[in-house]
Amino acid sequence: MKRFQLTIATALSGFALLLTGCNQGGGTASNGALASSAAEKVYVAPGEQDEFYAFLSGGYSGNLTVYGLPSGRMFKEIPVFSQFPTSGYGYSEETVPMLNTSHGFVPWDDAHHPDISQTNGELDGRWIFINGNNTPRIARISLSTFETEEIIEVPNSAGNHSSSFITENTEYVVAGTRFSVPVPQRDMPINEYKGNFKGALTFISVAPEHGHMDIKFQLLMPGFNYDLSHPGRGKSHGWFFFTTYNTEEANSLMEVNSSQNDKDFIAAVNWKKIEEYVNNGGGTKMPANYAHNLYDEGTHMATSTMKKEVLTVDPTKVPGAVFFLPTPKSPHGCDVDPSGEYIIGNGKLSADLTVHSFDKMIAAIEGQKFDGEAYGIPILKFEDVLAGTVQSSGLGPLHTEFDGQGNAYTTFFISSEVVKWKLGTWEVVDRKPTFYSVGHLMIPGGNSRKPFGKYVVAMNKITKDRYLPTGPEMEHSAQLYDISGEKMELLYDFPTHGEPHYAAGCPASLLTANSKKFYKLAENNHPYVTKSVADARVERKGNEVHIYMATIRSHFTPDNIEGVKVGDKVFFHVTNHEQDFDVPHGFAQLGANTSEILIMPGQTKTIVWEPKQVGVWPFYCTDFCSALHQEMQGYVRVSPA
Ligand code: CUK
Ligand code: CUA
Numbered sequence: 001m002k003r004f005q006l007t008i009a010t011a012l013s014g015f016a017l018l019l020t021g022c023n024q025g026g027g028t029a030s031n032g033a034l035a036s037s038a039a040e041k042v043y044v045a046p047g048e049q050d051e052f053y054a055f056l057s058g059g060y061s062g063n064l065t066v067y068g069l070p071s072g073r074m075f076k077e078i079p080v081f082s083q084f085p086t087s088g089y090g091y092s093e094e095t096v097p098m099l100n101t102s103h104g105f106v107p108w109d110d111a112h113h114p115d116i117s118q119t120n121g122e123l124d125g126r127w128i129f130i131n132g133n134n135t136p137r138i139a140r141i142s143l144s145t146f147e148t149e150e151i152i153e154v155p156n157s158a159g160n161h162s163s164s165f166i167t168e169n170t171e172y173v174v175a176g177t178r179f180s181v182p183v184p185q186r187d188m189p190i191n192e193y194k195g196n197f198k199g200a201l202t203f204i205s206v207a208p209e210h211g212h213m214d215i216k217f218q219l220l221m222p223g224f225n226y227d228l229s230h231p232g233r234g235k236s237h238g239w240f241f242f243t244t245y246n247t248e249e250a251n252s253l254m255e256v257n258s259s260q261n262d263k264d265f266i267a268a269v270n271w272k273k274i275e276e277y278v279n280n281g282g283g284t285k286m287p288a289n290y291a292h293n294l295y296d297e298g299t300h301m302a303t304s305t306m307k308k309e310v311l312t313v314d315p316t317k318v319p320g321a322v323f324f325l326p327t328p329k330s331p332h333g334c335d336v337d338p339s340g341e342y343i344i345g346n347g348k349l350s351a352d353l354t355v356h357s358f359d360k361m362i363a364a365i366e367g368q369k370f371d372g373e374a375y376g377i378p379i380l381k382f383e384d385v386l387a388g389t390v391q392s393s394g395l396g397p398l399h400t401e402f403d404g405q406g407n408a409y410t411t412f413f414i415s416s417e418v419v420k421w422k423l424g425t426w427e428v429v430d431r432k433p434t435f436y437s438v439g440h441l442m443i444p445g446g447n448s449r450k451p452f453g454k455y456v457v458a459m460n461k462i463t464k465d466r467y468l469p470t471g472p473e474m475e476h477s478a479q480l481y482d483i484s485g486e487k488m489e490l491l492y493d494f495p496t497h498g499e500p501h502y503a504a505g506c507p508a509s510l511l512t513a514n515s516k517k518f519y520k521l522a523e524n525n526h527p528y529v530t531k532s533v534a535d536a537r538v539e540r541k542g543n544e545v546h547i548y549m550a551t552i553r554s555h556f557t558p559d560n561i562e563g564v565k566v567g568d569k570v571f572f573h574v575t576n577h578e579q580d581f582d583v584p585h586g587f588a589q590l591g592a593n594t595s596e597i598l599i600m601p602g603q604t605k606t607i608v609w610e611p612k613q614v615g616v617w618p619f620y621c622t623d624f625c626s627a628l629h630q631e632m633q634g635y636v637r638v639s640p641a
Contacts, residue, residue, distance in 0.1 A: 038482075038489065038490070038491040038492065041070060041482055041491050042070040042071060042072065042480065042491050042492045043071075044068070044070070044071040044073075049068070049508060050068030050069055050070065050071050050073070050508060051069065051070065051454075051507065051508060052068070052069040052070075052444045052452070052454075052455070052505050052506065052507055052508055053066060053067070053068065053069075053444075053505060053506055053507075053508055053510075053511060054066070054067040054068070054069050054442065054444070054457060054503050054504075054505040055067075055114045055116075055128055055503055055504045055505065056114075056459070056478070056496055056497075056500040056503040057111045057112050057113060057114050057130060057498075057500050057501050057502055057503065058077070058080075058111050058497050058498035058499070058500065059110060059111060059112065059498040059499025059500060059501055060110050060498055060499055061082060061111070061497055061498030061499075062079070062080060062081035062082030062108050062109045062110070062111050062132070062498075063077050063078060063079050063080055063081075063082055063084070063111065063497065063498060064077075064078045064080055064111065064114055064128070064130055064141065065077050065078070065496065065497050065498075065500075066078065066146065067494075068508075069444070069455055069457070069480065069505065070455060070480055070491065070492065072478070072480060072492055072493075072494030073494075074497070076146060077497060078141060078146055078147070078148065079148065080109075080111055080130060080132075080139045080141065080148045080151075081099070081106075081107075081108060081109030081110075081111055081132040081137065081139065081151070082107060082108055082109070083099070083107040083108075083595070085595035085596065086598065087597075087598045088594075088595050088596060088597035088598055088605060088607065089148070090107050091594045091595040091597070091607065092597050092605045092606055092607055093301075093571070093605075093606035093607065093608060094295075094300055094301045094302060094526075094604075094605055094606060095295070095302055096302075097293055097301075097302040097303055097304035098148060098151055098293045098295060098302045098304075099151075099293075100291045100293055100304035101135050101137070101153050101290075101291045102153060102155070102289040102290055102291055102306065103135055106135045108134075109132030109133065109134050109135060109137060110132065110133040110134050111130050111131065111132055111133075111139075111498075112130070112131055112133055112161060112163070112501040112502060113130065113131055113163060113164055113165065113228075113501060113502040114128050114129065114130045114164075114502060114503060114504045115128065115129050115130075115164055115165050115166050115173070115447060115504055116128050116143070116504045116506055117129070117166060117170040117206070117211075118166060118167075118168050118169065118170055118448055119169055119170070120168065120169065120449070121168035121169075121233045121234060121237070121448055121449030121450070122445075122448055122449055122450045123445050123448055123450070123506045123510060124170070124510075125143050125506060125510035125511050125514070126142075126143060126144075126170075126211065127140050127141060127142060127143055127149075127170075127206075127211050128140075128141045128143055128504060129141070129164040129166060129173045130164055131160050131161070131163035131164040131175060132151075132160060133159055133160050133161055133178070134159070134160075135153070136153060136154035136155075136157040136158060136159075136160030136163075136175065136177070137151050137152065137153050137154065137160065138151070138152050138154065138160070138163060138164045138173055138175055138204060138213065139151045139164075140173075140206075140211050140213060142211075143511050143514070144514050144515060144516045145297070145516045146515075147295070148295065149211070149294070149295045149297075150211070150212065150213055150292075150293065150294050150295065151291075151292075151293045152204060152213045152214075152215070152290070152291075152292050152293070153290035153291045153292070154175045154177075154200075154202050154204075154215075154290065155200075155215075155218075155288035155289065155290040155310055156177070156181070156183045156184070156185075156198070156200040156202075156218060156220075156286075156288060156310065156312075157175060157176075157177040157181075157200045157202060158177055158178065158179040158180075158181045159177065159178030159179040160175050160176075160177065160178070161176065161177075161178035161226070161227060161228065162174075162175070162176025162177075162178070162201075162226045162227060162228050162229035162242050162243070162334075163175035163176060163229070165229050165230055165231055165240075165447075166206070166231065167231045167237070167240070167271070168231060168233045168234075168237050168448075168449065170206050170208070171205065171206065172203045172204060172205055172206065172216065172271065173204045173206055173213065174201070174202065174203055174204070174229060174231070174240055174271075175201070175202040175204065176199070176200075176201045176202070176226035176227075176228075176229050176242050177199050177200045177201070177202075177226055178225055178226060178227060179225065180193070180197035180198055180199040180222075180223035180224060180225065180226075180249075181197055181198070182196065182197055182198070183197075183198040183200065183220060183286075183312075184286065184287065184288070190251050191251055193223060193249060193250075193251035194223065194249040194250075194251070195223070195249070196223065197223035197249070198220045198221065198222070198223055199220075199221040199222060199223055199224055199225070199226050199244075200218045200219070200220055200221070200312075201218065201219040201221055201226065201229075201240075201242060201267075201269065202215060202217075202218045202219075203215075203216045203217055203218075203219070203271055203274075203275075204216065212294065213292075214292075215290075215307075215310055215311070216275070216278065216311070217274060217275075217278045217283055217311045217312070217313050218310055218311065218312045218313065219269065219274065219312075219313050219315055219322070220312050220313065220314060220315070221267065221315060221322070221377075222249075222374060222375040222377070223249050224244040224245070224246055224247050224249065224264070224265070225244060225245045225246040226242050226243070226244055226267070227242075227243045227244065227245055227331070227332055227334070228242070228243050228332060228333050228334045228399075229241060229242040229243070229334055230334050230335055230336045230343075230447070231336065232336060232340050232358065233336060233338065233339075233340040233448070233449050234338070234339055234340035234341075234449055235339070235340045235341065235358060235359075236336065236340035236341070236343075236358045237340065238270060238271065238272035238273075239268055239269065239270055239271070239272075239358075240268075240269045240271050241266050241267070241268055241269070241334050241336060241343050242266065242267040242269065242334060243264070243265075243266055243327065243331040243332060243333070243334040243345055243346075244264050244265045244266070244267060244331075245264050245330040245331065245332075246264075246330075247261050247264045247265055247374070248260050248261055262328065262329070263326040263327055263328050263329070263382065264326075264327055264328075264329075264330055264331060265324040265325060265326060265327060265374075265379070266324070266325040266327045266331065266334060266343060266345050266356065267322060267323075267324055267325075267377075268322070268323045268324075268325055268343075268361060269321065269322050270320065270321045270322070273318060273320060273321040274313055274318055274321050277313065277317075277318045277321070278311060278313065282313065282317065282318065283311045283312060283313045284311070284312050284313075284314070285309050285310070285311055285312075286309065286310055286311075286312045287308060287309060288307070288308070288309060288310040289306060289307070289308065290306070290307050290310070291304050291305070291306055291307070292304070292305045292306075292307055293305075297519070298523060298524075298525045299525045299526050299527065300519070300524065300525075300526045300603050300604055300605070301526060301527075315376070315377055316375070316376035316377065320365070322377050323361070323365060323377065323378050323379070323380055324374060324377055324378070324379045324380065325343070325345075325356050325361065325380055325382075325385050326371075326379065326380070326381075326382040327345035327347060327354050327356070328345075328347045328350050328352070328354055329347035329348070329349040329350040330347060330348055330349045331345035331346055331347045331348065331354070332346050332347075332348040332397075332398050332399070333345075333346040333397075333398050333399035333400060334346075335399065335400040335401070335402075335408075337402050337408065337423055338402050338404055338448070338449050338450065338451060339449075340358060340449075341357060341358050341359060341387075342355050342356070342357065342358070342387055342423055343355070343356040343357075343358060343361075344356075344400045344408070344410075346397040346398055346399060346400060346410065347397065348396055348397060348398060348413070349396075350397070351391075351392060351393055351394060351395055351397075352389050352390060352391055352392060352397075353389065353390040353392060353397055353400070353410060353421075354386065354389060355386070355387045355388050355389065355390065355423075355426065356385045356386060356387055357385060357386070357387035360384060360385050360386070360387065361380065361385045363384075364380050364381065364384040364385055365378075365380070369381060369384055388424075388426040389426060390410070390419075390421050390426045390428065391426070391428075392410065392412070392419050392421070392428055393428075394410075394412035394414075394415045394417055394419050394431070395412055395413075395414035395415040396412050396413035396414030396415065397410050397411070397412050397413075398410075398411045398412070398413050398438075398439055398440070399411050399439070399440045399441060399502075401441050401442060401443045401446035401447070401451070401456065402423075402443065402446055402451050402453075403443055403446070403451055403453025403456075403483055404445075404450060404451035404452070404453045405453055406422060406423050406424070407420055407421065407422060407423065407429070407453075407483075408420070408421055408422075408423055409421075409441060409443070409456055409483070409488075411434070411438040411439065411440065411441050411458065412438070413437055413438060413439060413461070414437075416433055416434050416435070416436050416437050416438060417431050417432060417433050417434055417438070418431065418432050418434060418438065418441060418456065418458055418481065418488065419431045420483075420488060429486070430486070430487045430488055432481065432488045432490060434458045434460050434479055435460060435464070435466055435477065435479065435493070436460055436461075436462040436463075436464055437460060437461045437462045438458045438459065438460050438461070439459050439460070439461050439500075439501060440459045440500065440501055440502040440503065441456050441457060441458045441459065442456065442457045442459070442502065442503040442504065442505055443455065443456050443457075443483070443505070444504075444505030444506055444507065445505070445506060446505075447504065452505075452506075452507060453483055453484070454482070454483065454484050455480055455481065455482060455483060455491075456480075456481045456483050456488070457478050457479070457480055457481075457503060457505070458478065458479045458481065459476065459478050459496065459500040459501070459502075459503065460476060460477045460478065460479065461476065461499070462477075463475065463476060463477040463495070466493050467493075467495060474495075475495035475496060475497065476495070476496045476498075476499055476500060477493055477494070477495055477496065478493070478494050478495070478496050478500065479492065479493050479494075480492040480493075480494070517581045518578075518579060518580070518581055518600065518601040518602050519600060519601065519602030519603050520579070520602055521575075521577060521579060521601075521602045523602075524575070524602055524603070524604060526573075526575070526603075526604035528546065528548060528571070528573035528604060528606060529573075529575050529604045530548045530549065530550040530573070530575040530577075530604075531575075532550070532577075533550045533552065533557050533577065535548060535550070536548055536549055536550040536557040536558055537558070538558065538561055538563070540563070543565075543567060543568050543569060544568070544569050544570075544571065545563075545564055545568050545569070545570045545571065546571045546573060547561060547570065547571065547572050547573060548573050548575075549572055549573060549574045549575065549587075550574075550575055550577055551574055551575065551576055551577065551585045551587070551599065551621070551632070552576075552577040552578055553578065553583070553625055553626045553628065554625070554626050554628035554629065554631050554632050555631075555632065556574075556587075556619070556621070556632060556633070556634045558634070559633070559634030559635070560634060560635055560637075561634070561635070561636045561637065562636075562637040562639075563637075563639075564611060564636055564637065564638050564639070565638065565639050565640065565641050566611055566612060566613070566614060566638060566639075566640060566641045567610075567641045568610070568611065569608060569609075569610050570608065570609045570610070570611065570636070571606055571607075571608055572587060572589065572606060572607050572608075572609070572619075573604055573605075573606045574587045574597065574599050574604065574605055574606070575599070575603070575604040576599040576600060576601050576602065576603055576604075577601075578601040578602075579601055579602065580601060581601070583601055583625060584598050584599060584600050584601070584623050584625070585598075585599050585621050585623055585625055585632070586598050586599070586621050586622030586623035587599065587605075587607070587619065587620075587621065587622065588619060588620060588622045589607070589609050589617065589619040589636070590617045590618055590619065591609065591611060591612070591613065591617050592607060592608075592609035594607050594608065594609075595607075596622045598622070598623060611636075611638045613638065614638055614639060614640055615637075615638055616635050616636070616637050616638070617635065617636050617638060618633055618634065618635050618636075619633065619634050619635075619636065620632060620633040620634075621633070
């Protein structure tokens with residue numbers, strides 16, 4: 001994405017400006033009548049609630065943000081692949097293991113694609129998954145607690161980009177490698193890439209009871225770049241589709257090298273067939289180091305386990321499992337319509353969209369009509385699988401979503417617009433400019449068999465003049481369109497955090513009933529819990545000092561701590577004894593070089609302090625919790641070693 005953005009965006013930035021100039025009244029809410037009708041549609045009166053949740057990826061912030069639609073109000077930022085001082089995630093002893101990897105503690109990542117769990121192809125609101133690109137990882141977040149519960153590292157992968165999309169019963173969350181790499185990793189000349197590097201497509205099983213992830217198998221594909229993916233659904237359930245680029249296998253992607261081929265491929269993977277193959281003992285176990293980090297709601301603690309082995313599958317050993325569909329001009333997005341029949345490859349270097357037919361693909365496979373092979377994988381004939389072409393006359397198509405009423409909506413990055421077109425007839429029925437240079441778009445449920453086609457959110461890469469200036473760096477900008485009518489109507493702009501690449505949305509009613517209110521103190525199994533205020537105490541073990549601290553409005557117990565020495569390692573294990581919804585306490589210690597912690601009712605959290613200076617050092621509650629919040633304080637006396 002980056003390379004493309006830099007080269008083409010700069011060359012064509014004039015194009016976007018041109019659009020701004022000629023679109024006054026073309027949907028901007030800047031003129032009177034339009035503004036007031038749009039305002040009514042996004043207005044959520046004080047005390048009222050939004051109709052939809054939207055979960056926007058935070059890109060290079062490593063987080064996931066939660067918004068309401070249509071208001072565009074942000075409700076929460078969920079830390080996933082990052083340290084987050086607001087709650088102490090990634091700082092507290094309980095959560096530090098979440099960010100463990102085979103490369104050590106990696107408290108950052110580039111989070112791209114959230115996807116909500118499904119049952120029978122419909123959103124079920126249990127979990128949301130998101131990928132970390134840079135140090136390849138997949139996270140699972142509970143949609144009851146809105147906390148990150150699990151992170152699994154993906155070995156043999158790099159630039160974990162065609163991730164994290166799920167199959168229609170959440171059997172698997174699937175990850176694809178953007179960069180092919182030596183498998184296993186080894187010291188070798190980079191220019192021996194071609195024919196030697198591999199592209200791992202990883203199928204991670206999700207346990208239906210609790211969502212725990214486990215790598216079932218890795219398909220070791222030819223060394224292309226695997227860009228995006230989508231599961232089949234309905235009739236194509238059991239298949240998964242991945243766009244590729246650089247099928248030339250150039251090790252340096254100067255435009256000249258990697259765009260020689262007129263067509264790259266969509267890889268069609270029959271995962272059911274491969275699942276059967278591995279269930280019957282197929283595949284090769286290969287040494288691989290990767291971390292599996294799991295948060296336990298009972299103990300309120302995460303543990304990190306280093307795994308040592310992964311099951312790999314050579315696609316040529318499973319006949320009928322993998323095929324290549326030629327697709328023009330470096331396709332980026334790979335989207336499957338709600339019926340499962342149409343597979344759309346957004347060729348980012350072309351103006352047209354290629355739509356493949358699942359039925360035609362199956363017929364061609366059954367008729368053994370192949371057009372050669374690549375590394376033993378059959379290539380289907382373009383004409384045999386083509387359902388149609390959308391002649392959009394836009395530039396730089398990236399991503400497509402669906403409204404469930406037979407329409408598709410595609411973003412065009414270069415011509416900066418959303419184009420609405422009809423599935424089956426391929427005719428363009430509407431187009432609206434975006435401000436500016438849209439990447440992904442999202443319709444709640446748009447990635448399932450049952451979209452809720454009332455709104456589309458466009459996530460724009462460039463903000464320019466949409467908000468009051470904040471210096472050279474602006475937040476990205478999202479735009480909300482009403483799509484309930486024949487023509488799209490731009491309703492609203494709202495800023496986003498980090499760089500959203502994709503979002504997932506669902507009706508609010510799907511989540512509100514199961515949203516957790518508080519953790520029961522009686523069920524708190526943290527090893528350092530203080531079950532009653534009378535239990536609060538200080539214990540020394542060698543140079544470790546464990547403070548079992550209880551907190552309830554408006555005291556810390558204990559609040560005067562003596563006997564600590566320079567060179568000690570002091571653990572504050574703070575348990576919040578409140579059992580009222582929404583009454584957190586915070587805790588911060590002067591001199592501790594970590595963050596504060598925010599402890600929710602019923603929870604225990606721990607921070608560590610290694611005092612370096614003699615003195616009497618205060619601590620206090622960081623979250624305004626009652627009229628006596630300022631009275632929530634205490635001292636630690638630190639004596640010479
Ligand atoms: S990518 Cu960012 S605009 Cu990671 Cu989904 Cu296409
Ligand atoms: Cu407890 Cu402020």
